[in-house]
Amino acid sequence: MRKGKILLGVCGGIAAYKAAELIEGLKRKNEIKVVMTNNSTRFITPLTLQTLSGNPVYSEMFTLPKEWEIAHISLAKWADLLLVVPATANIIGKAASGIADDLLSTVIMASTSPVLFAPAMNKNMWKNHILQENIKRLKKIGYHFIEPTRGILANGQVGIGHLAPVETIIKEVKKRLNET
Numbered sequence: 653m654r655k656g657k658i659l660l661g662v663c664g665g666i667a668a669y670k671a672a673e674l675i676e677g678l679k680r681k682n683e684i685k686v687v688m689t690n691n692s693t694r695f696i697t698p699l700t701l702q703t704l705s706g707n708p709v710y711s712e713m714f715t716l717p718k719e720w721e722i723a724h725i726s727l728a729k730w731a732d733l734l735l736v737v738p739a740t741a742n743i744i745g746k747a748a749s750g751i752a753d754d755l756l757s758t759v760i761m762a763s764t765s766p767v768l769f770a771p772a773m774n775k776n777m778w779k780n781h782i783l784q785e786n787i788k789r790l791k792k793i794g795y796h797f798i799e800p801t802r803g804i805l806a807n808g809q810v811g812i813g814h815l816a817p818v819e820t821i822i823k824e825v826k827k828r829l830n831e832t
C-alpha cells in the first residue's frame with residue numbers, strides 16, 4: 653500500500669514534544685519529513701525528530717543544498733499533507749498575512765496540498781481577536797484547523813488552548829489523506 657507523505661511543521665511552543673508522539677503514531681503507515689522553526693529547536697531537538705522520523709530534519713532556508721533542489725519548493729511538492737503541530741499564534745499570523753520569512757512559513761506558502769494546523773497556546777493568546785481573525789481568514793481560504801481543547805495549560809491555568817489529543821490529530825490526518 654502507498655504511504656501518505658506527511659510534512660510535519662513544528663513550531664516553538666511547549667507542546668512541541670507532542671511532535672515526537674505524533675511521529676510515533678503515524679510512521680507505520682506514513683512517510684514523515686519534519687520542518688522545524690528555529691524557535692522550536694529550543695523546545696525539542698532536531699536529533700529526536702530526525703531519529704524518530706528516519707528522515708533528515710529541515711530548518712534552514714539558505715544552506716547550500718547537497719542536491720540541486722530548492723528545499724521549500726521540493727518539500728512542498730513532496731508532501732501529500734502539511735501538518736503544523738503545535739501551530740503557534742506566530743505561524744498562524746504569518747500564514748494569514750502571506751509572510752514567508754523562514755523555511756516553514758515559505759513551505760506553507762508554496763504548498764498546493766492540504767494544510768492542517770493544530771494550534772496550542774495560552775488561553776489569552778487563543779482568545780486574542782487578531783489570532784481569531786487570522787484563523788477565520790485561513791479557514792475561508794481552505795486551510796484546516798484541529799481546535800485546541802480545554803485543559804491545564806503550561807502555566808497551570810485552566811482554559812482553552814491545550815493541543816488537541818494526539819489521537820484526534822492522527823484521525824484527522826487519516827481523514828484528509830483518505831486513509832480511514
Ligand SMILES: Cc1cc2nc3c(=O)[nH]c(=O)nc-3n(C[C@H](O)[C@H](O)[C@H](O)COP(=O)(O)O)c2cc1C
Pocket residue numbers: 662663664665666667689690691692738739740741742743772773774777
Ligand atoms: C516557554 C515558552 C512557551 C511558549 N509556548 C507557546 C505556545 O504554546 N504557543 C504559542 O503560540 N507561542 C508560545 N510561545 C511563544 C513563541 O515561542 C513565540 O511566539 C515564537 O516567536 C514562535 O516562533 P515560531 O512560530 O517561529 O516557532 C512560548 C514561548 C516560551 C518562551
